[in-house]
Structures are given as structure tokens and as C-alpha cells.
Amino acid sequence: MWDYSDKVKEHFFNPKNAGAVVDANATGEVGSISCGDALRLTLKVDDESEVILEAGFQTFGCGSAIASSSVLTEIIKGMTLDEALKVTNQDIADHLEGLPPEKMHCSVMGREALQAAIANYRGEEWKDDHEEGALICKCFAIDAVMIEEMVWANKLRTVEDVTNFTKAGGGCAACHEDIEAILEKVLAEKGEKFDPTAAPVEAPAKIAAVKAPLTNLQRIKKIEEVLESLRPSLMADGGDVELVEVIGNTAYVNMTGACNGCQMAAMTIAGIQQRLMEVMGEFIKVVPASEMKKLVNIEVA
Amino acid sequence: MTDIYLDNNATTKVDPAVVDVMIPYFLEQYGNPSSIHKFADGVARGLKQARQQVQALIGCEHDSEIIFTSCGTESNSTAILSAIKAQPNKKEIITTTVEHPAILSLCDYLEKEGYTIHRMPVDKAGRLNLESYKKLLSDQVAIVSVMWANNETGTIFPVVEMAALANAAGVMFHTDAVQAVGKIPMMLQDTKIDMLSLSGHKLHAPKGIGVLYLRRGTRYRPLLRGGHQERGRRAGTENTASIVGLGKACELALSHIEYENTKVKAMRDRLERGITEQIPHCFVTGDMYNRLPNTTDIAFEYIEGESILMLLNKAGIAASSGSACTSGSLEPSHVMRAMDIPYTAAHGTIRFSFSRYNTMHEVDEVLKVMPGIVATLRKLSPYWEGDGPVANPEQAFAPTYS
DSSP states (O other): OOOOOHHHHHHHHSOSSBSOOTTOSEEEEEEETTTTEEEEEEEEEOTTTOBEEEEEEEEESOHHHHHHHHHHHHHHTTOBHHHHHTOOHHHHHHHTTOOOGGGHHHHHHHHHHHHHHHHHHTTOOOOOOOOOOOEEETTTTEEHHHHHHHHHHHTOOSHHHHHHHHOTTSSSOTTHHHHHHHHHHHHHHTTOOOOTTOOOSSOOOOOOOOOSOOOHHHHHHHHHHHHHHHHHHHHHTTEEEEEEEEETTEEEEEEEETTTTOTTHHHHHHHHHHHHHHHHSSOOEEEEGGGHHHHHHHHHO | OOOEEOBTTTOOOOOHHHHHHHHHHHHTSOSOTTSOSTTSTTHHHHHHHHHHHHHHHHTOSOGGGEEEESOHHHHHHHHHHHHHHHOTTOOEEEEETTSOHHHHHHHHHHHHTTOEEEEEOOOTTSOOOHHHHHHHOOTTEEEEEOOSBOTTTOBBOOHHHHHHHHHHTTOEEEEEOTTTBTTBOOOGGGSOOOEEEEEGGGGTSOSSOEEEEEOTTOOOOOSSOSSSGGGGTSOSOOOHHHHHHHHHHHHHHHHTHHHIIIIIHHHHHHHHHHHHHHSSSEEEOSOTTSBOTTEEEEEETTSOHHHHHHHHHHTTEEOEEOOHHHHTSSSSOHHHHHTTOOHHHHTTEEEEEOOTTOOHHHHHHHHHHHHHHHHHHHHHOTTEETTEEOSSHHHHOOOEEO
């Protein structure tokens, strides 16, 4: 069974606002082909203030689809339509204390239902702007459609390219065979042949690997350098990382922006740790700064 | 109420009698069966006995036709890869659309390598068309691989008849029988089946032990080369404790085969009847009249399987589902799609699979909670209104799909 958070279970076993709102004046109906899930969101909007007075959901779907629908109705009740439009799928996942990577599309479905309902209220036509494919990279929740598009758009040729542009394959590396299959397919469509030994289109900034042992000062400088090199890919997702403290072989970091509270943060931290160890040639543990105080206290005690 | 386990097609509890015979092979007779000292003294004899116990269950002619492997998947891979290596000029494989991924994924891979894969479709009840099968058999086919019984629906394929047809056409025949062995009687020596895979953990032996039956005289190439174990057909030090455990499990399965087809079947039938009578808009999938005695797969329309499983789990009941969500894949089970079950039902399929450890009392407990679970979820469903589905559900609710 999935590793669902307590919050997901709470909303699944005791869903809030189930059923259609009577006298609804906004309806959004969306489905995610990837799961066969579908959701109808009904809203009662105050015509004067555009405040959402009531929200109800009807969902055909799995545990996390029902939980996402339930928590969405709780989030948006009392918001104006403009405020509600700012709710992201990440907000939905955050309220649920995270979703498994395979289930993130349930939160996307929630956001889309909301957009569709608001468009319906305003007499606009809502069009879905994204297509979802088979999940390839489980570490960073990247699907096949996303990888294919990036391969096309950026003329990618190697697995390393795909990792640099999408992060896919940058974690446990188990999906590299699948990524190669996508490269083979897309390159064949372009009349090219996949060559696993080809040079990457854009070599990532090379940081000279160092030989341990390092002084603490050298270590901190090197860690900063590595974080700097990873920053662009984090910022592409609206996130960032900040080095707070280094004690021995443990680096304490703050994940900021979109990374903060993102359920993928733990995965990202593992990725950072892997990269640090490769460059530094020594064991480095990367720990969220939030856990620092606890550790220091124990030492003091 | 103690928890109720109705997911025996996924895996089974190890029989305590099986555990008992295994323990000495961890603590006393832990020697390598190839060694010549007292720690290995009884091991070779233990393996021989296990081989004979497996032989008795599947009814093959010689105990040397039993090759111990690590699992059903290894047996399947060994069988197919052996057939194509031993007959390099034959570039076609016949299988079905409803095989286990252990066969289908391998065939997808071989397709990329240039092999032609014939995946036979099934009808709405999950049955094959033998006329079209006959047309596919030719001297270009390296091997036919057809499961004996389907893991999701329990539907039994006529493998004995199909093996005879293959044999007459000079084509090797393999069957993935991991769901069938121990549940239905079989006598391989009276058939033309060349290879058969079975898996220990489906019949109350531990996980990590399997068997490839290889008919004497069948051309063969090992998957693992190395030592002389299994007469050089599967190298690697024998998993002695598990082999002995599997032997015991086969002996127990053979002695319970009538129980399986009477008492276990009665439990399955009672559950199935109870559910389909009490709950509207649900139906049994697969071939009702030609099924394993322990399996029922029921599609609950307009609701989704994972949600059902979560509520069942809360009630202490373990089952499984063909819904996409439980696997993390994109589509509902390939078996449901192959039978052309509509999406709104395919996503709501629940498989209950019994073993001799279940009781009638457990069936009654499930029947008590199942209607409530289905009703709860239907209340949340956009396809449902009041006591029934909305009129023309597909039109009444037509979401924008992404």
C-alpha cells in the first residue's frame, strides 16, 4: 500500500464537503487519464464579492484523489475567486502533508477542477494545458511526456542531458534504461540514432573533484561551490537552497522557495548529498537545518 | 476481529509444517550439498526428497525434470530465453495479452531485439480462440508461452490441448503455472507440455524459490552458467532450506487438492454470490465456468479499487485490485483491458483469493462490511445519484481529460 500521510488518511476516511453543492453557480469537471480518476467540483460563489461560500466535490478515484478533493474544498472556502486561482497543486499536496510521487497528479487534478469551475462561473472556456505520461523518474516525479518534450525542444542526445534539463534520472538512476528508450524513440523520429557515448549537448559546469582530507574552511567553500552549481536546476522549479552550518561531516541546509515543504525535498536533499560526496571524495551528510537545534541541544546536554 | 487475508494469489502464508522442516537446514544441516562431511550429510537426500515431492504434485515422469530456481520469474525467463537460444533460426513467439508481466515484459524486450511476438487476444470472458491459435503455429515459432491460470480472474486456459497442438506443429510449449499448481490437479506426463514454471510462495512455501519443469529431451540452454548444480542446468549453490520447504509444501498441496476444490471453492462461491446478490451494479470478471477454485474478481462499477481496498484494509480485510492507482501505472490492469471491461468498472475491480487457511466465518465478515464500503464510495462518485447510477453516466459526467 502507498505510504500515505495521516492527513491524507484523515481526509479519505472522513471527507469534507462530499457531494454537490445545492444551487451551485460554478462547476468544474476534470479527469486525469493517467489514473482514470475524475472529479466534479461545484461552488457557490457570492456574485457581489466573488467569495466562495460553499464548495463540494464528487470524485471517482483513489484514496489520494478523494483526499485531494476534500482538502481542496476546505482550502478554497472563504477565498475570493482571484485568491483561489493562486492555489497551486503544491498547496494541495502541502495541506495533505505530502503525496507519493506517483500520486502528485491527484493534486494537479484538484487545481484543474478549480480553474475549470472558475472559468465556468466567468463564462470562459477552460482548456487543459498539460498532458501527462507514464511516470519515468520516481525520484523527481518526471513523466515520459515531459522528457520527450524536453528532448525535442532542446535537441538532447544523452541521459546526462535529460538529467541536466529535467532532473529525471538524477537520483537513484534506476530509470536510465527507460530514458534511453525515450531518447532512442525521439531521435529515431528525427532521423538520428541514439549513441550512448555521445557527448552531452551542454556539459554541466565541471567542478574539480578534491582529494580528502579537507580543512573545515575548505570543506565549507567546496560545499558552497557545489550548491551554487545545483542552484539553477532548483530555481527552475521555483526553489532554492541555503547552507546554514557545517559541523564535521554534516551540512545543514535550508530548502527555500518552492522546495520548502515540498514533499520532494527529502529526495532533493539526497540528490545534493550524492553530488557533494562525489565532488568532495568524502562522506557528507546533508540534513535540513530544522533538525540542527535538536542535535546541538543533545550535544550541550 | 482478527485480520482476514484474501490475497492468496499475491502470496501465501508459509505453512508451519513447512517452516518446521526448513529449520534444521539453517542450524544443523547447513553444509553445501556438494561437500563431503557430516554437515552436508543429509542435504543431498533432503533435496532428492523435495524433488520427488514436486514431481508428485505436477505428475511428471522423472524427478530429474525438476530444476530449482529462485522464483517464478526466473523460471519464465529461463524457459523463453532457452527456447530462442537453442533455436536461433526461429524468430517468433506466441503468447497472450493477459500473461503476467514476467512474460509480457520479456516479450516486449525481445520484440525490440527483432523477434515477432504474437499476443493472442481474449474475449469478454477472458477466453482464447483456438482456431486463430492454430493458424499462428508454424516452423518459425520458437516457443508458445501461455499461462495455465490467470492471476487476476483465475480463468483457466486449455494448455493441455494447446500443448498438443504445438507439439504436432513441432513447436515448444511453455506454461506459466504459478497460479495453477497446487490448486488444480495436473499430470504432466500425460501432456505435451515441454516446460512449466511454478513458484513456492503461491503454495505456502517461502518466497525466493521456484521450479522450472523441463521435459526430458527438450532442447535447453541454461540462463545461469557456473557450477554443476541442477545437473548444470541452473548454476548457483542450492537454496537448500527453501527447496526442502517447497517439497513439503507440494506434499501438503497434493493432500489438500480435494479440499481446495470443494471447501475452498465453497467459500469463494459463497462470497461471490453474497456480494453480487447484495450489491447492485457489480459483476464477476473472467470465465465463470472455467476458473481456479480459490479466485473471484469482481468489478464494482462507478467507484475505484484503491479506495475500496483502503476501506477494506481499515476493516481488517486484505484483497487486491486491478485499478491503475494501486500499481502506480497509467492504466487499469492489462487483463481487464484485454477483456474490454469499461474503464469505470475496470478501475473498480477487486480480487478476493482464498487459501485453505480461510474460513466460512471470514466470508460472512466480509459480506457484512462490503455493501457499506461500496455505498460509502458511491456517495462520493460523480457517476452516482441516490440509489443508482445517474442516467447515461458517460454523458451526464464527461470531464475534460488531461
